[in-house]
Amino acid sequence: MMSQLSSIFILTTPLLLGFNLLGIRAVAGEPVPLNPASTPVSEPVAGEFNPDPLDSDPSAIGPSSREDSGDEASHLLQQIEFYSQADLDFGPLEQVNSVSEFTDVSPTDWAFQALQNLASKYNCLLGYGDGTYQGNRAMTRYEFATSLNACLQVITDRINDLDVNTGDLDLLTRLTQDFSAELATLRDRVDNLELRTVEIEANQFSPTTKLAGEAAFTLADAFTDDVDVETVLSNRVRLNFVTSFTGRDNLFTRLEMGNIGNSFQPVLGTNEGRYAFDGATNNTVTLNRLHYFFPVGDKLSVRIFANAGGHQFYANTLNPFLEAGGGATGAISRFAERNPIYRFTLGGAGLGVKYTLGSNLEINAGYLASEAKTPISSAGLLDGNYSALGQIVLGSRFQVGLTYIHAYEGTSAPRFAYGGTGTNLGTLSPAALNPLSPSLRATPVVSNSYSVNTSLRITPNLIVGGWIAKTSARLIGLGDADIWNYAATVVLPDLGTPGSFASLIVGAEPHLTDLDVPGNPEFSKDTPFHIEGMYKYQITPNISLTPGLIWLTAPNQNNENSDVFIGTFRTTFTF
Structure with missing residues (x-):
């Protein structure tokens, strides 16, 4: 059973970290800065910023009726799917099997390996219908939700394949209670790491x-x-x-x-x-x-x-x-x-x-x-x-x-x-x-x-x-x-x-x-x-x-x- 729980952790942790890489596409070739005015980025590609006009009013288009409150989650997923097919300049979001399918991504790009992992290991990499990834372009909230939905579906399928039963989950709860002291120590270590990170940032080579x-x-x-x-x-x-x-x-x-x-x-x-x-x-x-x-x-x-x-x-x-x-x-x-x-x-x-x-x-x-x-x-x-x-x-x-x-x-x-x-x-x-x-x-x-x-x-x-x-x-x-x-x-x-x-x-x-x-x-x-x-x-x-x-x-x-x-x-x- 413990090996099953370990497998869940091993599967979900890198996948969520990989999705973080999938979501950082605000400016060309660099991660989204905590302070955009002070963090260097590579060259943005002119003409790629194209905000989705639907983003300002989610009710302006798409499904507008619900049968009951119990179907809210299903309805939301339908909306996400609908918005992902909206008429964008680059075409609808589509799943790709290899980063090489993108015409605007090359092996010299800083995030190439991360994108390749999302496609080959986790099968949840999405691109636009015109064969581009648009890594320099800011994401709309709908695109983010669509990408998140794709990766969460992979997590769900892999956890289901492990056949984790209710008894396993009860045992996990008891283990959490039994090791509460160790978990508290771990939280303290994380807090210490955050303090050290702040110190490193304050004494870094350059904030820009x-x-x-x-x-x-x-x-x-x-x-x-x-x-x-x-x-x-x-x-x-x-x-x-x-x-x-x-x-x-x-x-x-x-x-x-x-x-x-x-x-x-x-x-x-x-x-x-x-x-x-x-x-x-x-x-x-x-x-x-x-x-x-x-x-x-x-x-x-x-x-x-x-x-x-x-x-x-x-x-x-x-x-x-x-x-x-x-x-x-x-x-x-x-x-x-x-x-x-x-x-x-x-x-x-x-x-x-x-x-x-x-x-x-x-x-x-x-x-x-x-x-x-x-x-x-x-x-x-x-x-x-x-x-x-x-x-x-x-x-x-x-x-x-x-x-x-x-x-x-x-x-x-x-x-x-x-x-x-x-x-x-x-x-x-x-x-x-x-x-x-x-x-x-x-x-x-x-x-x-x-x-x-x-x-x-x-x-x-x-x-x-x-x-x-x-x-x-x-x-x-x-x-x-x-x-x-x-x-x-x-x-x-x-x-x-x-x-x-x-x-x-x-x-x-x-x-x-x-x-x-x-x-x-x-x-x-x-x-x-x-x-x-x-x-x-x-x-x-x-x-x-x-x-x-x-x-x-x-x-x-x-x-x-x-x-x-x-x-x-x-x-x-x-x-």
């Missing part, structure tokens, strides 16, 4: 800031017939301080250190296959990111970049799971992480906005300048190197993004227009262009990039996508150039364990296809294919292992160069 970190160890080697490459072991650590002043805004401050550098570029002589999570050198601590996000109303959100800006921080790159914002939890390479055109003016300062209309339309616009801090002629925020983005994203399960970026790079720019991704000719590197013709000296470049990006969630465990992009560049005073890049991606979410995924990326990094300058110089136009396979294995919610292999054909768009193979084994700790 939370700390999140990531540490990555990378064991890697490259293989090619053209040059000898040694095996390397490198690291990269990030500490993120997320501060909120209003409960809806966020100030992101990131410190970074490591020794991974620029991957194998110094040896291979190309930026193809460069890691998505590299850059830190000499294990020196630097201020890597200082961004401020705030919403304007329900549909518009704004992000200000003081440094380390990127268009991917506010614009949807349509590359779920592989996109990690330079983190060590997504793709191995920069090319696989996202369409390279989003990397124009990477690391600059500026502004980005996102405007959302429902769940099927998003509009992005932004401006970044890499010389914003330099107060000299032909520099500064408005007169130096810059890029401006305009994008529209359509759809939910099947998404299509149309992207346009206008950019300018003066002679002071390193000409890594794609953030250190692509062949030397594809990045219009002066070192690669000058040997082609005496006239191809370092010169300012203005460019227009056009891209079509796609993502299709075929099933909760299969996502396919890709992109194709063309950059039309003008070398001012010399001539024109055309640069192309494209890719197809396949991702298998939750393969093996929740949070794990496998992916295959096949495409061509930015490469020069046409150059119209004096002398019409000849250059190799071979297609530099990039083939990348990886598997991220989520051992625990905080530790993942990622083996991966990158195969580069025709490096620097020349078939005479030997193929390059880059093998990587990455271990990532998040805390």
Whole structure:
């Protein structure tokens, strides 16, 4: 009998705790604060706050008659069921069997494991009819009641399966009386814990800031017939301080250190296959990111970049799971992480906005300048190197993004227009262009990039996508150039364990296809294919292992160069 009672406790306690996680959806990606004005939260998604008009008057709609007072509970449940099917923007609440069925939840979300447990262990996770969870949206009282009803039903069914009889309950009552002294001691301990909690809160690091970190160890080697490459072991650590002043805004401050550098570029002589999570050198601590996000109303959100800006921080790159914002939890390479055109003016300062209309339309616009801090002629925020983005994203399960970026790079720019991704000719590197013709000296470049990006969630465990992009560049005073890049991606979410995924990326990094300058110089136009396979294995919610292999054909768009193979084994700790 005692084992039965213990089973009841074991079943109900985690389920109720799990339901607490289900109910904390007031703001995007963070728990509801006890003091909303002093607790940091992640970015809310504009346009998601949609109060149910029925919430103010429960009698305005739904069943309105009762046969007798004994049917009150049944009537209330009928009302809950009725309200759960109300005509919301996102569709009625429906039960889901896996968190992967949600189009707006990814393994990097802070509550991913909790949602997965509610679905797989307790079978009481609800979502909206359009396939979204809307984790950033405030719940109505009807939605809360519907979710609570679903979990309570699971509790009831499991207790009934245990067949607890009246004698067991009588015995439980007697045991409660016999152990009243012990229970009183337990209450005292709880009271002491509450006092200690108050003391900890009074002396905490900050009432407005939370700390999140990531540490990555990378064991890697490259293989090619053209040059000898040694095996390397490198690291990269990030500490993120997320501060909120209003409960809806966020100030992101990131410190970074490591020794991974620029991957194998110094040896291979190309930026193809460069890691998505590299850059830190000499294990020196630097201020890597200082961004401020705030919403304007329900549909518009704004992000200000003081440094380390990127268009991917506010614009949807349509590359779920592989996109990690330079983190060590997504793709191995920069090319696989996202369409390279989003990397124009990477690391600059500026502004980005996102405007959302429902769940099927998003509009992005932004401006970044890499010389914003330099107060000299032909520099500064408005007169130096810059890029401006305009994008529209359509759809939910099947998404299509149309992207346009206008950019300018003066002679002071390193000409890594794609953030250190692509062949030397594809990045219009002066070192690669000058040997082609005496006239191809370092010169300012203005460019227009056009891209079509796609993502299709075929099933909760299969996502396919890709992109194709063309950059039309003008070398001012010399001539024109055309640069192309494209890719197809396949991702298998939750393969093996929740949070794990496998992916295959096949495409061509930015490469020069046409150059119209004096002398019409000849250059190799071979297609530099990039083939990348990886598997991220989520051992625990905080530790993942990622083996991966990158195969580069025709490096620097020349078939005479030997193929390059880059093998990587990455271990990532998040805390």
